[in-house]
Amino acid sequence: MGKPPRVKVNCSLRFRFHVFPGRRPLKEMNRRSAGHKNRFQKQKNEPTSETVSLSPRAWANLGYSIANSKESAFFLKNAIPGEEVRAIVSKKSGKLRWGIASEILQTSPKRIASDCSSYPKCGGCSYRHVDYETELEVKRLLLRETLERSLSKKGVSIPQIETLSADPVGYRNTAQIRLGFSGSERIAGFYGEFSHSIVALPPNGCSNLPQEMNVAILERLSLERRGSSPVSKSETLSYRMEGKRVVEYRKESVKFKETIRIPEPVEIEWEIPAGGFSQVNRFLISRWLEKIYDLAPHSQKRILEFYCGSGLISVTLASKCVTWSGYELSADSVEQAGKNASLNRNSASAAYKFSVLDLETESVSDSEDLSSSFWILNPPRSGLSQKVVDTILKNRPESFLYSSCNHTTLARDLSTVLEKGYELSDLVLVDFFPRTKHFEVIVKAIKTE
Numbered sequence: 001m002g003k004p005p006r007v008k009v010n011c012s013l014r015f016r017f018h019v020f021p022g023r024r025p026l027k028e029m030n031r032r033s034a035g036h037k038n039r040f041q042k043q044k045n046e047p048t049s050e051t052v053s054l055s056p057r058a059w060a061n062l063g064y065s066i067a068n069s070k071e072s073a074f075f076l077k078n079a080i081p082g083e084e085v086r087a088i089v090s091k092k093s094g095k096l097r098w099g100i101a102s103e104i105l106q107t108s109p110k111r112i113a114s115d116c117s118s119y120p121k122c123g124g125c126s127y128r129h130v131d132y133e134t135e136l137e138v139k140r141l142l143l144r145e146t147l148e149r150s151l152s153k154k155g156v157s158i159p160q161i162e163t164l165s166a167d168p169v170g171y172r173n174t175a176q177i178r179l180g181f182s183g184s185e186r187i188a189g190f191y192g193e194f195s196h197s198i199v200a201l202p203p204n205g206c207s208n209l210p211q212e213m214n215v216a217i218l219e220r221l222s223l224e225r226r227g228s229s230p231v232s233k234s235e236t237l238s239y240r241m242e243g244k245r246v247v248e249y250r251k252e253s254v255k256f257k258e259t260i261r262i263p264e265p266v267e268i269e270w271e272i273p274a275g276g277f278s279q280v281n282r283f284l285i286s287r288w289l290e291k292i293y294d295l296a297p298h299s300q301k302r303i304l305e306f307y308c309g310s311g312l313i314s315v316t317l318a319s320k321c322v323t324w325s326g327y328e329l330s331a332d333s334v335e336q337a338g339k340n341a342s343l344n345r346n347s348a349s350a351a352y353k354f355s356v357l358d359l360e361t362e363s364v365s366d367s368e369d370l371s372s373s374f375w376i377l378n379p380p381r382s383g384l385s386q387k388v389v390d391t392i393l394k395n396r397p398e399s400f401l402y403s404s405c406n407h408t409t410l411a412r413d414l415s416t417v418l419e420k421g422y423e424l425s426d427l428v429l430v431d432f433f434p435r436t437k438h439f440e441v442i443v444k445a446i447k448t449e
Contacts, residue, residue: 050089053105056081059138061146061408063126063437064098072097077193078120078129080108091194100193110134116207122199124190124208126437132168136431139439143407143429150411154419159427164291166283168434170210173282174249177201177217177237186224186231188217208435210282213239216246240272241282250275253336258286260316262293270340272310273332279312281432288403288430288440289316295401295426295444296320297374303350304372304397306359306388307379311337314352315344324350325369327357360385373398383409392417399425399446405432407441414443421449 056065056079064075074097079085084106089099100120104111114120114128127135140161147158177188180198187200205214217237223229240249247254255271256278268289272278279285293316296303300321305314308326310333318324318341328334334354341352357364364370375397377384383406384392392400393416404410418424422445430440 051086051102052089052099053084053086054079055084059141061142061437071095074099076101077126079104080110080130083108083111098194117202118189118199121192122190123193123195124206125435127435132165132434135435136163136165136429139431140429143427143439143441146407146411147414147427150415151418151424154415156414156418156424159424162426162428163431164284164287164428165431165434166281166287168431169207171281171283171434172208172210172213173241174278174280175206175209175213175237175239177239179232179235179237186221188221188237210241212244213241213246240278254278256285258289260286260289260293262290262316262319268312268315269343270310270312270315271336271343273336276330276333276336277309279432281434284430284432288432288442289313291428291430291442292376292401292403293317293320295442296376297399300372300374302368302372303374303376304364304369305376305378306364306384307377308337308354309333309378311340311352311354313376313378314350314354315340318344318346318349321350321374324352325366325372326352326354327359327364328354329356329358329360331356359388361387363387363391370395375400377402379404379409381406381409384413389413389416393420396420396447399444401442401444403440403442405438405440407439410441410443414445418445421447423448 054067054069054074054076056067056076058066058081060066060075064077065079065081067074067076072095074087074089076085076087077100079087079101083104085101086103086105087099088102089097091098110130112129112131116125116128119125119128127138140163143161144158151158178190178198179188181187182200187198189198189200191197192199201217205218216239220237224231238248238250240247240254242254251274253271253273255269257267257269259265260268279288289312292313296317298320302323302325303317303321305324305326308314308328311326314324314326314337326337328337334356337354338352341349377388377400383404402410424443425446426442426444428442430442432440
């Protein structure tokens with residue numbers, strides 16, 4: 001059998017760090033991103049443009065595979081462990097290098113042809129060179145390795161990982177599309193990998209987006225290119241789906257409706273204020289909520305929720321407790337949480353109390369709230385604030401559930417909390433972000449002493 005053909009990839013691109021914001025309103029997102037920015041700014045990141053031949057040896061977080069030379073460690077996009085690749089290295093910091101595999105010299109049997117003409121230059125996706133089942137395997141591997149590095153040395157056992165996934169095509173109900181120019185032509189797309197340069201969407205749009213959203217984007221571009229509409233001064237299109245309708249979500253509130261089996265089918269309605277946070281995977285929201293419901297204990301006097309947003313979890317778990325207390329930074333979201341509770345009120349509903357609190361700098365002081373035996377934590381990507389961690393350690397609820405969109409900050413937070421007499425009973429990977437480097441994780445911890 002002859003050698004497999006070499007694969008060349010067009011990926012000439014200069015990298016530089018770009019830190020994307022977290023999951024909350026803009027004021028909070030900027031604050032919660034500060035820790036990540038400071039960490040990156042401590043490193044001197046230098047642009048470069050060298051080409052090297054490498055053999056990736058393992059998967060690494062953020063969608064990379066890792067390779068080594070005598071002098072450096074390389075984090076490579078579009079490369080699979082076991083392959084031999086030629087890579088364009090576009091950024092370096094000390095002995096670390098980042099780049100994209102531009103030519104595949106020895107191909108892994110796991111490699112597939114990308115279905116996106118913008119990959120791998122576009123920074124939106126990380127796994128379009130493997131099939132979806134392989135992507136899920138990699139994400140489970142990275143989750144377990146990350147937790148084991150932080151927790152195993154402290155004697156914490158890692159449960160078997162349950163996986164929730166759905167159709168990886170057209171799943172996003174929310175997107176921020178960057179607008180710019182390629183020469184004189186108006187384009188829309190996403191930032192390139194570690195770059196502020198915009199990589200244009202493929203001619204038929206992004207396959208992560210619903211077709212209705214792609215049509216709206218392409219129609220907007222067509223109007224501007226023909227001169228039928230003035231060129232927007234905005235650098236971003238912020239779109240969200242409301243049923244089949246495309247909404248500019250920073251200007252309008254958006255209403256949703258889901259049927260949740262808890263365990264009987266119940267229809268949940270909720271509204272998100274303009275600019276408010278929403279889970280982005282329209283195919284998995286109901287299953288995520290059902291899993292949280294299944295893991296929450298019954299017959300609670302009170303449930304305490306940190307980072308409650310617009311109250312989606314609270315209205316789903318209304319039958320689990322007598323009183324629900326939720327805390328959130330955004331005043332608009334807290335106001336909407338109260339409205340959503342009223343919208344879904346029935347004979348099984350809890351009594352709700354939602355409060356505005358900056359969980360980064362302030363602590364919950366209500367002794368009744370802190371006496372709750374079950375807590376829910378649903379923080380932004382930056383994880384729990386030190387104030388929340390300290391509150392857990394001081395009050396030690398009987399159990400808590402933590403839903404995280406960043407498994408590295410989840411591992412950091414758990415390493416502090418679990419050594420104080422907790423064990424993990426459940427671990428669920430919820431792939432809210434197919435084809436990208438991100439995924440959601442639900443864990444439940446129970447007090448052991």
